[in-house]
Every structure is written in structure tokens, then in C-alpha cells.
Amino acid sequence: MNFPSKLIEDAVSEISRLPGIGKKTALRLTLHILKQPESFSQSLTAAISKLRTEIGYCKKCHNIADQEICSICLGTRRDRSTICVVEDIPDVLAIENTSQYNGLYHVLGGVISPIQGIGPEELKIDSLLNRIDEQLGSDPVQEVILALSATMEGDTTSFFITRKLKEKGIKVSTIARGIPIGGELEYTDEVTLGRSILTRVNYNLE
Structure with a gap:
């Protein structure tokens, strides 16, 4: 692909590194940015920079948060007796968009995968167990929903977590697959x- 400017070539090269965006789409986005007022590109740059430097993660569930504890964990109308365990943050967004679940979440940050060198210690499993222990007093967790992918790695992770939770006498369920x-x-x-x-x-x- 030939470019009329090295600056455009550099912009296309960087934008095309984003998932799902090829060179043609990156060029189209680059040309679109050029047609906008300079304030548009400045606002875009500032938003991305602020996102990268200031974004945080909830200390309880490890979801994206603007403060130490995310808005879901702080929600007063949430069912605190139920925790839905997911692989990553997009899963939280997907379930929230259904408006069918009103409990809390716990983001593992991945699944157990020996081939990729990911063991239980690399995930937020211990954090989940500690969190459940901390809630034993006033507001105990009664059910943990495993909403992990229907893969061998997902099933391995579900099995590992289930064994740990059975020791605590907590009900464990999985999302329906069909x-x-x-x-x-x-x-x-x-x-x-x-x-x-x-x-x-x-x-x-x-």
C-alpha cells in the first residue's frame, strides 16, 4: 500500500495494530480524522492517554473502575449473596447488557491453560476465595455462578474452582449451554x- 505521506503511513501502521482493523480500515479512519477539526484529534488523543494512565481495577472483583471499588460492588441494590465468575472484563459487559443478573462479579483474568503456562496461581482464584471468607460474617456468599467459556480450559478452571468452593459448602452453578x-x-x-x-x-x- 502506497501512502502520499510518511505521517499517514505511521498513523495507519499504528491504528492497524488494533484488533479487527486492517490496513484499509486504518487508512479510512486516518483520513476521517484528518477531515475533522484539530480539536477532535486533540480530544481523542487526550482521552486515550487519560484512559491508559488513569484507569484502575476494582480491588474486590478486578473489574474496570475509576476508583478503588467499582460501581457494581458499591451498588446498594445488588444481590451480594451471588457472585458470577467470568474470564475477563468483556464478559461482565455482556452479562450486564442482558439486564437479567443483579448479583456481583469476579474477574479471573483468564483461564487455566497448561499449554500457555497459565496455572491457578496466575489467576484471581485466591482473591475469590479470600473475598468469600471476608463475607462470611454479615453478608455471606450463598452461590457462585461459573460463567466461563465452553472450552477444555474453561471446564478445567470451573472444575478447579468448584473443588475449592465445595470445601466451603457454597452452592456452585454454571450458565446453561445449549x-x-x-x-x-x-x-x-x-x-x-x-x-x-x-x-x-x-x-x-x-
């Missing part, structure tokens, strides 16, 4: 279809 709405059985993989059969629910006419 056929998506609008999906056709013909194109569903055997593992998903099998789990859908095993975790079937009663059909309600009401």
Missing part, C-alpha cells in the same frame, strides 16, 4: 447438542 435462539439442529455441533439434551428443561405452556 442451542441458541434461531439456531438449527442440523448446524449445531455434537457437544452442544448433547449438553442441550442432558440439561433439558420442562416445557411450559403458560
Whole structure:
């Protein structure tokens, strides 16, 4: 790809390093920025710089936070007896967007993967266990929902956490796995279809 300016080439090179953005999209974004008022690029630069230098993580759940404790953990209307364990921050956003869950979260920061050299000690599992112990007095955790990916690594992580939590006598559940709405059985993989059969629910006419 030929560029009329080294400055444009450098901008395209940097923008294309973002996930899901190729050279053509990066060039289109670069040219769009050039067409905007100078204040636009200054505001964009300032926002990104501030994001990188000032962003923090919740000391309790490890979600993104603007202060020591995130807004979810501080929420007075949250069900503090339930903690949903997720792999990473985008999972929190996805579940929140459903408006179907009102408990707390715990971000592990990944899943156990021996191939990649990620063991339990690299994740926020001990933090989860300590957090549950701290809540034993006034507001104990009664259920932990494991909302991890349906992969071998996700299942390994779920198994490890379940063993740890069983020692504490806490109910452990996992999110349902099955056929998506609008999906056709013909194109569903055997593992998903099998789990859908095993975790079937009663059909309600009401």
C-alpha cells in the first residue's frame, strides 16, 4: 500500500495494530480524522492517554473502575449473596447488557491453560476465595455462578474452582449451554447438542 505521506503511513501502521482493523480500515479512519477539526484529534488523543494512565481495577472483583471499588460492588441494590465468575472484563459487559443478573462479579483474568503456562496461581482464584471468607460474617456468599467459556480450559478452571468452593459448602452453578435462539439442529455441533439434551428443561405452556 502506497501512502502520499510518511505521517499517514505511521498513523495507519499504528491504528492497524488494533484488533479487527486492517490496513484499509486504518487508512479510512486516518483520513476521517484528518477531515475533522484539530480539536477532535486533540480530544481523542487526550482521552486515550487519560484512559491508559488513569484507569484502575476494582480491588474486590478486578473489574474496570475509576476508583478503588467499582460501581457494581458499591451498588446498594445488588444481590451480594451471588457472585458470577467470568474470564475477563468483556464478559461482565455482556452479562450486564442482558439486564437479567443483579448479583456481583469476579474477574479471573483468564483461564487455566497448561499449554500457555497459565496455572491457578496466575489467576484471581485466591482473591475469590479470600473475598468469600471476608463475607462470611454479615453478608455471606450463598452461590457462585461459573460463567466461563465452553472450552477444555474453561471446564478445567470451573472444575478447579468448584473443588475449592465445595470445601466451603457454597452452592456452585454454571450458565446453561445449549442451542441458541434461531439456531438449527442440523448446524449445531455434537457437544452442544448433547449438553442441550442432558440439561433439558420442562416445557411450559403458560
